[in-house]
Every structure is written in C-alpha cells, then in structure tokens.
Amino acid sequence: MKTSKAVAALAALAQENRLEIFRLLVQAGPEGMAAGQVAEKLDLAPNTLTFHFDRLRFAGLVTVRRDGRSMIYAARFEAMNGLVSFLTENCCQGAQEKCVPVAVCKPKGIRDEAVSRARRR
Amino acid sequence: MKTSKAVAALAALAQENRLEIFRLLVQAGPEGMAAGQVAEKLDLAPNTLTFHFDRLRFAGLVTVRRDGRSMIYAARFEAMNGLVSFLTENCCQGAQEKCVPVAVCKPKGIRDEAVSRARRR
DNA sequence: TTCATATTTCAGCGAATATCGAAGTATTTT
C-alpha cells in the first residue's frame, strides 16, 4: 500500500462520526447497511451522512450499491486489513511468531483471494 | 478504547509526514530513535518535526526520553495494537477462527502485561 | 400523474491544520 493511500484512509477514519459509521459497517458485515439505518442509529442528518460516506468511499473504505430507493453501504475489509498491515509493517524485528501482519479480519462471505491480494501489496 | 481516543490516534496518523515518522519508529522497535535521526531520514525541519512529535505524543502513540542533547522517541505498541483491535472489533460475525482482534504486534522487549492491558479495554 | 420517501448537491461559515522563519532553551564540547 502507498503512504498516500493510507493517509487518505486514516484521514477518513479520523473523525468521530465517520469512525462510528465505519465500525457500524464493519460489524454489519459484507452485506452492508442502508444509509437510512445508519442515519437512524447514529442520529445524523442525511446530508451530513452523504458527506461522510463520500469521504469513506473516496478513501476506498466502503462501497455502495442501490437497492430500490435506498443506498446500501458496506465496509471494504481488504482495505481495512491493508491499512492494518501497512501500520504494523515490520513491527517485530524478527520475532515473527508473535506477529500477525496481515489478514486480521476475514468475515463470512469474504473469499481468500481478497486477503492474499492485500498481502501482496 | 474510547472512540475519541481512537479518533485522536487516527488523526495523528492521518498526515503523510507523521505516518512516516510513526512507521519509522515502529520499525525501529522499543528502543526508539533520536529526533535528529528521524529528521535526517525524512528530511524534515527540526521545528516541523517537533510539531509532529507533539501530536503523536498527545495522541498516545509515542513516548520521549532525553539522552544527552538528543530526544529519543519510541512507538507505543500497546496504543497501536489497541487502535487496530478497536477498528476490527467484532468484524467477523462469529467466524472467530479467522479473526485476530488484538495483540497484532508484540516486538522483542515488550512484555505480555502491556498487551493484556490493551486487550482489557 | 401526483405525492411521499431516500438520498444527494450546493453555498457558506467558523474552526482546525501544516508549514515556515526567527528566536529561545538545554546540553555537551572546547
């Protein structure tokens, strides 16, 4: 992962509301959640929410799809794992048995391919 | 970990120079690095570097100690691991065998106590 | 078609951020 990409992701998460949005999506899993549900759970104005979703999306941390009149947002687990491995890269100076540099989270429905792609970067 | 603490850490890392500083310290290990060495490696003005170190320190991501006329900065691995586990909290919806929620990195010289303290939060 | 629901776009404003140059402080060397 490039530094600038990591900075974008960290900046996107470095805001109280956005961090909660992202964590909600992480816990919701790969199927995601409708924007309206998120708005309700976190008590945010719809336009504010759009603003935050845009930033998360631009940073590569979430995806969207339309379902009827709702927009379904979902966390991109590869991005999250990639960020974690970037942060912890070479953190153990040889004590490899104690380190878990990649593939921190692999929820149901996420195939191995995405994880190994993140590992390669 | 509280959300506001995580936001502070993410904000501290959400800047190109600071992220590189932190990664350098992570790779340097628990003994840390003198400010001057960091300045040289990353080609940063000393005052700018102080500004960034202050933010990392305030966010709980690094520690300092004086050694002669040098200031030695070191990454706080518990903080890093705590942040990672906060981000990935409950990310696997029951597929626990595939998840590594805490203690991602435990370098030489970091005792177990610090890791288990992070786990408790 | 008309209305209701779900979300996005736009303009604007106060607050926070990153960097720079100049001056200040602490520690070691001479």
Added chain:
DNA sequence: AAAATACTTCGATATTCGCTGAAATATGAA
C-alpha cells in the same frame, strides 16, 4: 565561559474540515 549541537517555542498564513439550511434528484406508492 564561549561556542556548537539538538531541539523547542512563537507568530503568521494559506488550506482544509465539518456542519447547517435550502433546493434538487431518484425511486416507489397511490
């Protein structure tokens, strides 16, 4: 004590950020 080294503090500035309110767009229901 004076000079050099290693950082830190201060003041100023241009940029970015997060929120609000009003209006617009897209889809579904009546």
